[in-house]
Amino acid sequence: MLKDVVRTKTYQNAIYQNAFIFKNKVVLDVGAGTGILSLFCAKAGAKHVYAVECSLMADMAKEIVQTNGLSNVITVLKGKIEDIELPIDRVDVIISEWMGYFLLFENMLNTVLYARDKWLIDDGIILPDKASLYLTAIEDAEYKEDKIEFWNSVYGFDMSCIKKQAMAEPLVDVVDQNQIVTNCLLLKTMDISKMTAGDMSFTVPFKLMAERNDFIHALVAYFDVAFTRCHKLMGFSTGPRSKATHWKQTVLYLEDVLTICEGEVLSGSMSVEPNKKNPRDIEIMLRYSLNGKRCQISRTQYYKMR
Template sequence: MLQEMLKDVVRTKSYQNVMYKNPFLFKDKIVLDVGAGTGILSLFCAKVGAKHVYAVECSSMADMAQEIVKQNGLSDVITVLKGKIEEIELPVDQVDIIISEWMGYFLLYENMLNTVLYARDKWLVKDGLVLPDKASLHLTAIEDADYKEDKIEFWNNVYGFDMSCIRKQSIMEPLVDIVDQKQLVTNCQLLKTMDISKMSAGDASFTAPFKLVAERDDYIHALVAYFDVSFTKCHKLMGFSTGPKSRATHWKQTVLYLEDVLTVCEGETVTGFMTVAQNEKNPRDIDITLKYSLNGRRCIVSRTQHYRMR
């Protein structure tokens, strides 16, 4: 997984470009790298003139990051701290910049957003920067008959036996996979925008309306969620998308299969609401409730479905 993330060119080069093309943001600044991993973001910061970088990592990777910093001759600029952000003490009272790659699948699954917000509230100087500072969640719809038939409908008849109880479980678990843009049936709809520099932890739980308009006559088997992130304080707006029309990333997309196969004609709409919240028993899990309706020429469907990413 570690190598996969580093080889994710979209992810890693986006962060590198933000720093290398905007050194004025980092020159002589104190930076906090939240969830530093190998320390790659800290290394970028040091290379563009940061005064000092505190790289915080709670896993055993902190030991490796320390060695990497030493091997690259940056021990005088980068200090690696092993531990949880909520439990460590920084050698400084404030930092000028917080940088982190906190995003998870579906943006919010097993993410470090709350940790970043904690660090922001505790250490970030007034008018300091959080990078990235904007994140947005989007929704679209796809035709995906082959996969749904193979992986979900399979349980309806297993060698002549009804195992549909397993089907109920499988359809509740979102699939993380790469979607071919040729499968897209509708437009893409913005669901939620988050301003990391201002938001509170509770803002990550929300209910958002959506309206998806069919761009051709086809079937809809699933809704697909993806996210974009932005660095708005750069000389020019920078960022990247994890959508099916963009270059693939290790985050891929999140596919929510529908109970019904929706038959749509060009111009018809699927409307509804998506509710997203942390699971009460396990905050690392995400509960998703989808209410959707189709009032088309060929069918009328209205349903509520529940999903859990775990």
């Protein structure tokens, strides 16, 4: 992730170019990893940074902080946010890189919200503070053939029973922007400073209009992240028309190959909710219909990211 230049440089620029947010402030870094965001905050003039990391990487983060002579500014705490106690009652700023694939898969948003409610001062700042989920549709015959239709004949044997399982598992991969068939639609925006954990479950309608005559094999989801509390709006996109990030895009293959003409609309709704047994996994229900000149279809599909 450190080599993800889009991700890391955006955070660095948001911090360094907005030092007024951090100058003489107490900062909480949620899910600190190597501590890179904490190091940025310290260099921007933070009074103190509490870097919380629950994995073994916390030990390396402590060594990295010490090696860079910032032990007097950064305190690394090993453990889960929900289990630790900070040596102070409140923090001025919370910073975190909490996003997962499809924005919400294996994410740490619940943890950030917990930290916000427990430690952030009333007029405190969360960075980043906005995240938006988008949807588009693509032609992807070659890859679908390789990933899904492969099971129809495996060395001469019918293994098509596996297709249903393969269809239900979204693919995380980089999508070529030339594959995009429709417009890109904003599905959902989350305001991290105000939302609740329940807002991670939602149902939203969509209408995707074809921009050319083509086939549709899959829907593609991606997200944007914004730092709106900066002097000027900053952020990045994980979309197929932007520079690739380690999040890539999430591809939801459709059971049917849809034939769509320019101007026709693929409509439906998408429901997203955390898995009840493991909230870091997510379940997606997709309803879609197309009543075009060459194709009429209406279907419901279910996906699980786990």
